[in-house]
Amino acid sequence: MLRKKYYLFLIISAFILISCDPYSKDKNKISIGFSQSISEDDSWRKSMDYTMKLEASLHPEIDLTICNANNNTQRQIQDIEKMIEKHLDAIIVAPYGSDSIVPVIEKAYKKGIPVIIVDRKVNTPFFTAFLGTDNVEVGRIAGKHIVSISKANANVLEIRATTDISPGVERSLGFKQIMDRYPGIKKVSITAADLESLNAKFSRALDSLPKLDYVFAFNDNIALQAWQVAKQKGRENKIKFIGIDGLNGPNGGIQAVKDGMLAATILYPTGGSEAIKLAVKLVNKESVSKNNKLATVLIDSLNADIMSNQFDKISQQQSNIDTQLKVIDKQERKYITLYNLMKLLGFFSVAIFCLALFSVYSVISIRRKKRQLELTNQKIKNQRNQIEKFAEKLKISNEGKINFFTGISHEFKTPLTLILSCVESLNDEFKSKSYNVKKDLDIMYNNSMRLLRLINQLLDFRKIESKNFNIKVSKTNLWFFSKNLFKEFEREANKRNIEYTITTNDEDLEVYLDKNLMDKVYYNLLSNSFKFTPDGGKIEIKINKNLEKNSVEITFKDSGIGIPKNEINEIFNPFFKGSNNYKNGSGIGLNLSKSFIDLHKGAIEVKSDKGTEFIISLKLGTEHLDKKQIINDTDYVYENHDEYFDIEPIKDKNQLAEENDKKYSILIIEDNVELLEFIAAKLSDEYNVLKSDGKNATEIALEVMPDIILCDLNLPEKNGFEICETLKKNILTSHIPTIILTAMDDEETYIKSLEAGADLFLTKPFNLKVLKQSIKGLLYNREKLRYYYTNNIGELEVNTLGIIEKKFLNKIEALLEKNIDNSSFSVEDLANCLNISRVQLYRKVKAVLGIGVSDYITNYRLEKSKELLKTTSLNISEIAYSCGFTSPNYFSTTFKSKYSISPKEFRNNK
Template sequence: MFIRFILLLLLTFSFSCNSTDTKKHKIGFSQCISKDDWRKAMDHEMEVEASLYEDIDLTIFQGNEDVELQKSQIEFMIDNEFDVIIVSPLRPEPLVSVIEKAYDKGIPVIIVDRKINSQKFTAFIGANNLDVGRNAANYIASLNEKPSRILEIRGSDNSSPVIERHLGFHEIIYNEPNITVEYRINDEDIEQRVPQILDSLHVKPINFVYAFNDDIAYRTWKIAKSKGVEESIKFIGVDGLNGANNGIQLVQNGILAATILYPTGGDEAIKIAMKILRKENVSKNNILNTTVIDYRNAEIMKNQYDKINKHQNEIEEQQEKITQQEETYSTQKNILKVLLGLLITSLLLAIYSVYSANSIKKKKRELEIQNKKITTQRNQIKKFAEEVKVSNDAKTNFFTGLSHEFKTPITLILSSIESLSEDNAIKDNKLLREVGLIYNNSKRLLRLINQLLDFRKIEDRKFILKASETNIYEFSTGIFKDFEREAQKRNIEFLINTNDENLKIYIDRNLMDKVYFNLLSNAFKFTPNNGSVHINIINEVDSNFVKINFKDSGIGIPKKDLDNVFQAFFQASNNNKVSSGIGLHLSKEFVEMHKGTIDVSSKHGTEFTLTLYKGNAHLSSDEIIYEPDLIDNSVLNFNADFEENEFVEVGVVRDEEHYSILIIEDNSDLIKYLRNKLIGEYDVHVSDGTDGIEKAYEIVPDIIICDINLPDKTGFEICEILKKDLRTSHIPTIMLTALNNKESYLKGLESGADLYLTKPFSFAVLQQSIKTMIYNREKLRYYFINNIHKINTDNSFGSIEQDFLSKINEIINENLDNSKFSVENLATALNISRVQLYRKTKAILGVSISDYIQNIRLEKAKTLLKETKLTISEIAYATGFSSPNYFSTSFKNKFDNSPKAYRAS
């Protein structure tokens, strides 16, 4: 142990010395153009800004004006799960599909400089190119040269900056009568067209050149200089970069009259990427400021950029020094850890050598003492085992005796109910249903008690097989009939087939009845409505065996659970039903008592196969009886003509004068009981759990009563989904469950349940709880309708309903002057149906949505009458009324005063 401790300590030090750095966020940038100075400045700004964040790993991909290359770069970033993708597209359309693919996969996408023909991106960063064109035109107009004749040189591609700079420029030129664009060419035609234009200045003179960027303007100036006409023309470019032969220097040198500052946005792109990674809110459009740079401010701009560049260089130098210091610190720290580890190891080895010497001396004495302790403990364990056996026997006898005591009153209840039914003592159908409910559940309780007693007998090996010759087809048919009504109710295809109706085998009818019942009960429990359950009895003529197959089309058993289904108290991982877990265990024991086998398979449902011997050679004489043995008839069938499909809603019409209740429960008896109790006072709707959420959306009830153990989703999941959905978030929910532990109670409250009742529950408590919740909902509704003016400013509501009403008010106010704005328009804007909108607002406010819209219009009109000098007709149209007469009528109906009289008062 001591050596292991030393090795563990050394491994710990080794691990700490080689620990990896924290994971970095991957940010990728696809740059459309690689050789342009402006693009290089953008790349540099990104790299400098990224160096300020130690958790960023920035990769810049150069597109080289190749759209297909850019597509492959973005695909690479998607496949390698980059955290943020930044793209500067060459043109608006080609990259749309791959950018939308990244956005749909949840990867934030930032568009820089140039736009795309889609809104599927997280943020856009760039200057307003319309303003760039406007600034250039306004600058020419400010020089006041009359007339001003312009040569406009555009970019050759169809990118958004080319289009918008052109549009912004002509937007101003259009309103200036003394300014005309004499020539308009593309940058790819400069070498051919500009000399021709300059040679014809005496015919069609120009005095301004407006170029797409500074580089194009400079190239044009060189051609003009070669012609000797550069002094007579003012050149205006775009970009305003600092540095040799860039915009600001060209202005200072008198080559350009002006350049329009066009920020690259590289640093802003990294800042917004960091905000996204930190889960902060970012604007969809982030517009950078532009300005004109001419002889008046070129020197100032140059000085500012020089200072910025100097500051950036200092930052880079500091970052490099910090990196070197961190590497030095890391190396020294690791060396220190290794030295410390070696020191501790040496110390521990020295201690261990002393410890070993003393330990060997004490070992013999400790072993002697330990032997004495083991002997004493063995005697104590033997004594405790005897005491535990006595205690267990006492508990088992108590349990068995108590179970037998249960049987007597249950049998008396069943007998009394049978007598009432046989003598036609019950005339009232409703009372007959109640009595039938008591009878069926008493039968169920008696069968469960019998299974517990059988389990006890199996554990003690006290069962004695009493097999008699039995026609297995007739025996099976008798039990088959007990389940026929259940099959009819649920439209389940229930069939029994055999290849030999006269086959007789030796079985203990009482035990085999329990095997059949367990297998068929499970089949019906896990088979959905409209499914199938088949029994096939096969006489294998060439062998000494009979096979009985029970096959259903239910949910099946997971492959990993098949080997454990016959273990006591085992439940499959996909079993959401409440069960004891001993039925299949007993079935296996009973079949093996017949020297037979039971097998299970699961594919498109579950199939159990019983294999039983023919004849009686496999049985001892004590296990055979030669007179007919009665099947256990202690549980008889009650006349169930009153039964109905409790999940089918017949004649349920939504009544505005009654509150509605949706019961989500898969126990047919409990559904029947609650519906019969509540049907007179409430509109009752039911669901077996498979369509509970859909019914809640469709009905929008006033109260939901929900069980926890349901076939599809649990009650916790249903409650959480409904509470988070705008359409149903306001509905009070009562959870009914047999789970009464603290964890389940807390989970119910966390899922949004308003009340948690455990079974068995008092109906009086449930009924009063429903009334209390409806009363509280009415109080909340009164508060909403009387404080509706506070919804946008008061945070005291603190619920989805506040956001819902705020959104309604916002949409109504945006369309206040639109007389054609309707409830359908409002429902569309909220992305819910008209019926759901009506029921939601009716439940919260107590008024219809159309009346609510009308009230907001009238309240606004009232304010305008009081605070403005608009005419009554103007106010009528401003608040969305189709005519002044209709407005006056509606105003008088609500406020008992005409608009004119109200203003006069």
């Protein structure tokens, strides 16, 4: 049957092609020309063109031609003349001027071509229809909005466009009608031919109007330009700006309302879609009104989000609604026909028995049709439910894609940071003519390959989504193929002391596979294994031939963190990231791997029990493959992966604890080993560098108490906020300056960093010189504080000292005051009273004040002795013992050493 239809179609097509005159005009086509007047740089005009094209695309019979005059009346006249010569079915005109274009419009109208005028009016009645918004009403809406929110004595400035176009004149008229009703509101006007002249005129108007409450502009672009001028004078928050157009998008009026730049905008529909519909009606000889108005509405902060979302969804929803309405309309017509038939049969059933029998048959038929209608209605309901479910899935998918692109954008920043910093470092080293570039070049190369792999994943993902992936398989020795990929990760396994093995029960097994795609599968699975397997763990690959199933199983097993059981079914979904996964990643690697296995007609499954196990099953032979997919091995091009793991392992805790008294110590907390080693290498010449991958950061900080901390935000266990907050709340580490490094550059992250107590916030990719200078600045400020407090013992009320440091030093002073006359009160006693070790006490006091604890205690006793020498009549010996000195001679020696004057001379000279 299908073959007969195919032959019939060929015969009919051949007959049509033979009988067609190639020079005749296609009578089924509707040719519509649109003469646009304003440049494509105008967003509103661009939106008009777009909606026309969109509406025309829904009608295959429409042939739409758009000509742009680019603000040139003569050129627009020439465009319309050409449309008349081509005998188009309808012409749509958006006039640039109202008078000069009239003759050519009248010419087209008199030749019987329907002419539709959109937006601006023309000074002639010889056109078919006008389509546009009531601009007088637009002006009234703006006036009513200002009146509704203003005070009785408000000042309003109207910015008009050139006065010879109808929208500007009518908007100003409508606005004036409302303003004239309220004499208490003072209104002034200025006219701006373009944005450049607007700047000067509005600037002068602002200077002459120190109290200006509202600005009503001809369109959103003028309103936003006026806002910029007001911003330069610091008055943008004191004036409410109202514009017209209400375009959606990042640069449109709705977004400006959402951003707070405009108080409101009035929707001014482009009418592009309506103009096409109107043209079709005119071509089809349908009755059309001479004047067609487009609806408008005020958009302010209350409805801006709603309007924006509605504009985004309206295109998709309109198509679905049209389809459903057509189905419903068709069913209604069927129902009405059957209903009328039933009444007719009932009427004739009284007259004749034959008709009575026919009526019985009709009832049965109607019931059958009713059942069909019910089934049809049920199908419509099911379709509606499916559409709703699809919309929800689409929403979830879009959110996932947004999160994916956000995550992968942040992932791009770390390799970019390393590449840019290496280039900067190499540049400096070339200038000094003394350099060792191998390590920097390795980092640049490896990170360039990381970016290339990320981009390739994106391209592969797009090909899979669009089903444009072509698989090319060739006969491959699976053991040699797997062994080669196994070797690429051996160095990483050796560095991290991971037991890494590969075994097989058949080294001669040959499988038909696409080496490029299977290479990516191996790489993704092994990368995940190494990413989530701790140092000293185990990773194994097993290749086993299954004779019963005529297949081979490739198993990748590790002893890593595993996958939560409730998430195993979602692991192959695109953009999915496990709840226990704190590593950076795009979330598409496993999805791509499964897609590549599916292309091989194979299967992949995952198990997770004390680690993770991925099992790939591939069929042997070629029966399951398309013959076109099989190629010779000589046709194969291998996309080899350069080794990714190329970084020194993190130093152990004992190395981190080494101190260097000649240099400041800096603790770098970063889970990206490559970036950690790079920053450490660049700072090691100036600082004693300590390193942490984030798992033991707080322990190292408490043990070593570095001079400054450099901390990443995204870390495997605690994030940078938590680590910073923990250290700032601890009395032993609260004084340490902390710099947060992150790929996130939004305001919320910056605020969270400040709330956590961070001293500085730098975004990736960062400039290495800026980082070094920031570290020096923080250490310099800390040194100034040390100098001040060392020379002002007891004066801790200044605001520059942290609250925890104040409490700590106040507590020490209270203990010293309590034991001031106890000469045996030692550093160990003070540490015991504070419940910390002697070493921790020494490091804390040294870090805050720059002196040792013993020196601090001695200085405190000397300050008290000075006070007693000034305010009491006690002799030198009594003062010495009351301040905790073991003898008067030791007191006199210490006092003179500190102040270069003996206690006796100090009292005599007071």
